[in-house]
Amino acid sequence: MTTPDGAPLTEFDPGRGAAPPPNGPPTELDPGRAPLGRGAPTEVDPGRSRPRGASPGLPPGLAARFKVELDITGSGNQADVYHVIRRSDNAQRVLKVHRPGWRPVEQVVQFLSGPCPDHVVGYEETGVDEDRFYEVMAHLTGGTLLDMRDRHPSGVAPDVLTEIVRQLASGLADVHRAGIVHRDVKPANLLVGEREPLTLGIADFGIALHVPAGELWVDETRVGTVPYTPPESVTGQIRPAFDWWSLGVCVLELATGQELFADVEHKNIIRSRLISHPLNTSQIADEGIRLLCDGLLTINPDERWGAEQVTAWLRGERPGVSRAATPDTEATRTAEPYVFAGQEYWDRRTLAADLINDWQLSLSVLCGDDHGPRNRLLAWLAMFPDNGVRIPAPARRAPADVRLLHLIRAVDPTFPPWYRRWNITPGHLALLAQEGYQGTIPSTDIVTELWEHDLFRLLAIGGGTEHGQSGAGLAEVRAAWPQAQEDLAVQARAVGDTGARRAAELFLREERGRALSLALLAATAGAENKREIRRALDEQARAFRLDWFSRLIAEPDRHWIAMALVSHAEAESARLADEALARRAHEDWLRRTEGLRDWSRRQNRPQALSYAAAGVAAIAAVLFALIGLSDVVDFASDVQIIDSWVGVVAALLLGLVSESILAWDSGGRFHPAYSLLGAGRVAVGRLARSLIARRIAGPVAVAVVLGLIALTVFAPAVMPFAVAFSLLPWTVQRSLAWRNQDRREREILARPRNDRPSSNP
Incomplete structure (x- = not known):
């Protein structure tokens, strides 16, 4: 909170110069403030709390100059106020010490620090001690x-x-x-x-x-x-x-x-x-x-x-006094009062104002399990003349807030359009929608309820009074909102980047409250709102450095879908940055270990050959088990069994030769990246994760087992020859992958250190 010229505004302290009696009503500040040590709570700016380490004691410089006689207010959230004795002359003073970094409005400090007018308690001294602004004032002894x-x-x-x-x-x-x-x-x-x-x-x-x-x-x-x-x-x-x-x-x-x-x-x-x-x-x-x-x-x-x-x-004169007319007329008053929260109400407008002003109390009284207060309200409303306005009943399962709104509109249909402490007008909707898009509670819920329960139709008849602005223009917003939603869906489908397009469609489908808020913002944003949104998107585009995001914000009509993709763009930018960092780290590692890797490649060829033999041995064990099972079952003919063993020998010889060649070529790099054991484990793991994600792992596993049993019993030669014919192309594929990897690494080593590719796709 600031002054008109931008100076910071300090919070309130409960007294200066004399201790306020405990029965004095508290000063209210911005919503969300924490209470002082006594009396009703004094509120502080939203999100503020007492700084860690703050204590009611004086900073060292002030403690050396003043002796505390009385802690007037206790320890407040924004300041402490003391009755002190100045050590230099034993003069009584009042000392107010603010929390670290807090300061009153500068113009106010200047006014009170100068020659103060009569009947204004000014400052004898101000200053800062350990980042805490303080004020010294005269001590007035007559009370308040x-x-x-x-x-x-x-x-x-x-x-x-x-x-x-x-x-x-x-x-x-x-x-x-x-x-x-x-x-x-x-x-x-x-x-x-x-x-x-x-x-x-x-x-x-x-x-x-x-x-x-x-x-x-x-x-x-x-x-x-x-x-x-x-x-x-x-x-x-x-x-x-x-x-x-x-x-x-x-x-x-x-x-x-x-x-x-x-x-x-x-x-x-x-x-x-x-x-x-x-x-x-x-x-x-x-x-x-x-x-x-x-x-x-x-x-x-x-x-x-x-x-x-x-x-x-x-001077003894008698100036005139304006006599403002009150809303009490025969049409709004009745002979019997309605009692709410211990207060009697004779007219509808005053009751509607109080129901809105204390929304939570109204919810608990009128929309709770006890239907008595609601029924008495409806009976009281029936005593008024028919004003011709019909308020539809809410849906049976409507939220309590929606049901309360219908009751309030029934109390006074001409009251300004308030809902959950928001004056629902076209001028306020852009701010509500922006908070809803940001996920602020309860703004997102309010926007969702406005849409799902068609509350604009109910609020549009509200008039403007000193209580708030009217509902004029809500009918137009109600018509523009669905079109804005359809435009968002069209824009999402037109996003060029595949990942971003999927993210936009996911946002519109699964983040309903935020998506509705974004559409409402598109339908109600004024020129200033759009300029602020463009500035924010430009800053984000410079930070993300994503071509597809920059192209979106280059077109004003696509700013809204760009807003829907901010989170995805932020995550994508972070992922690309991480990949670029990992790539640069890998390149640096390649340069540092170039000689060592070539030496390791040559020296570890025997170990690589052993991994190749182990992979072939694993295949041999599986094939031997399957053919042995087929021989024991004795369903296949002897010719089929002989053919199966021939296939096993062919598969093992082919696998051993191809794996050995690849192992000798890649040396120490063979396992686990390119070996049959390592690459096979990776491939099986990916397949298993994919099946689990689709929730079909169980049926597929059962089908594979049954298929192996059927082949083993009825056609035992199929499996060995299938292995023989699949090993060679897979080994060729792994060999090509190794060659490509080796070529890329050599290209990196041949490049100057500063010649590095951009992370922007």
């Missing part, structure tokens, strides 16, 4: 506004609240003028320096972003702390209005003395409440404070109060 809220369960007095707003609004305005959005304004991060007179400071800029004036930064991750994050954070919008909403929630909680949504366990339900309905401020007794909260808590960020309106309110 969270302490103040908890000490006043009936609400803070209006005059004190007004002073709080005056100081915090001044600090936020200065922060925003510097192009910084805090993103985590909440009572636990608003520190009290002195209680009399009251002085406040905005602290903990751990997830702050640099967003220059007039820009809208979009961050798809959900950051901050619910409910202090505004409704637009669901779509990733980051601008100063983000912090003004957070200030409004803080004021609302201080005015009532109660935590907002304290009785709601699931944060996704809170998010959908914030999007669907303006927050209720009627419990605020003071009219002016109530107006301030209404202005700061306006759902539409373009109409929300900011620095100008808050300053006017502090």
Whole structure:
């Protein structure tokens, strides 16, 4: 995660300057983060974990300068925060030490390191010790506004609240003028320096972003702390209005003395409440404070109060407040509520939003073994007027996610097309398809379910609201997707390289989820997606150096089948590289051992002749056994037996002469590569593996045994003469193989060392 100008963004730490009370809600960061030592989990960037060897102790340089009085946060995943005593002057300070290699946004560090505005807790010192970035801050002793809220369960007095707003609004305005959005304004991060007179400071800029004036930064991750994050954070919008909403929630909680949504366990339900309905401020007794909260808590960020309106309110003026219409109408509300996860629902849209936002909870409640909640939901839906929209029932054996989608579409058919936390729109499908092609879970499963259960037809009727984009264009994608699949099949059959063609057909046939995702990507990719894909394929082609792969990516229409063959091309490139390496190693061995091999060839001729004799002896043993068995059975005539022995003698003489000539010629190279024993073992092994792979080894073995028995009993002369006539051509073949091998080796030795053939076929 980075700032708009590419600077790295550090993660959040739970407090700075004073210890946050244990009942303060945790700040959320990117999905997948691990918990800190106490309270609810603080999330960290996907895939990050605590570095090995990291410990809550100070690096040596800092340990020499500071003495730890209190470990404020325990050992977090991104930083440790301590109350320390500076050894040089015994001054109390707060020290935050980040994990190795982690650093906050540079513009934020520069802003907090310079002359800080009033009511902003800046950095007295920053630096790096053993690759760990650290910050030294003033130690504010008055606690936090969270302490103040908890000490006043009936609400803070209006005059004190007004002073709080005056100081915090001044600090936020200065922060925003510097192009910084805090993103985590909440009572636990608003520190009290002195209680009399009251002085406040905005602290903990751990997830702050640099967003220059007039820009809208979009961050798809959900950051901050619910409910202090505004409704637009669901779509990733980051601008100063983000912090003004957070200030409004803080004021609302201080005015009532109660935590907002304290009785709601699931944060996704809170998010959908914030999007669907303006927050209720009627419990605020003071009219002016109530107006301030209404202005700061306006759902539409373009109409929300900011620095100008808050300053006017502090002067005693009463700026106007936008009253956004809610979706509650007679057509969407009913006289009786439906209860889900302990919450009462009176309108369909809010229920649909909450079912989607907490998908796993909805699955367990509505698609589990207990059909009661589902039946009660259907009965509740029957109380609404008929809207004319018919949602087909899912297939009987449809996955639970598909069944839940049908239920949600029945709850509100006009709700934006969400499925398993994805807003299924043409603009988002390319990213979903790319993740599915890469095998990312659950994206591959989502794509497969979209296809197999024709979910586009169900999602296409979804409208666009603040909850997400509409399903416009899904009907066109639904029509283009099958054509893209057919095009992939045609392209696979047209691949020139035989091995690559088989790999492409295997990919389309056996890796169904990835193949469907690739076809969906082909049907939905925009110009930018295609440029990125082309760049990636070009890099892979340079790495693979395969002619057939380079030819594929040279034609834009064949990029998709090239993507299907990336894994095969990578494996083929690695295989060719290994072969080239082995070939070069063999060539080097040939050069080093040229004289030794010629000497060994001559000196080992007697040993080679012994291997030749052993091979012929093995054949003789088999033939003697077969003819002897035929003689014992006494089914064949005496003439046939005599002919059989003549055939045995002929086979053995022919085999001994031809094997001896080959053994004398090849010498020490005869066995095992070219001898009857060695080459025969290799040939039998290949045949056996082939038969086993085809699962016919048993029947073939039985047939061979029965055939030998039949020949031995009825025609004993066939086997010896068959051996005699087959040995000679096989020996000639092995002799030619030896001659070719010897010729290739001599050609290699005659070549200069740098004249080596390319590994690219």
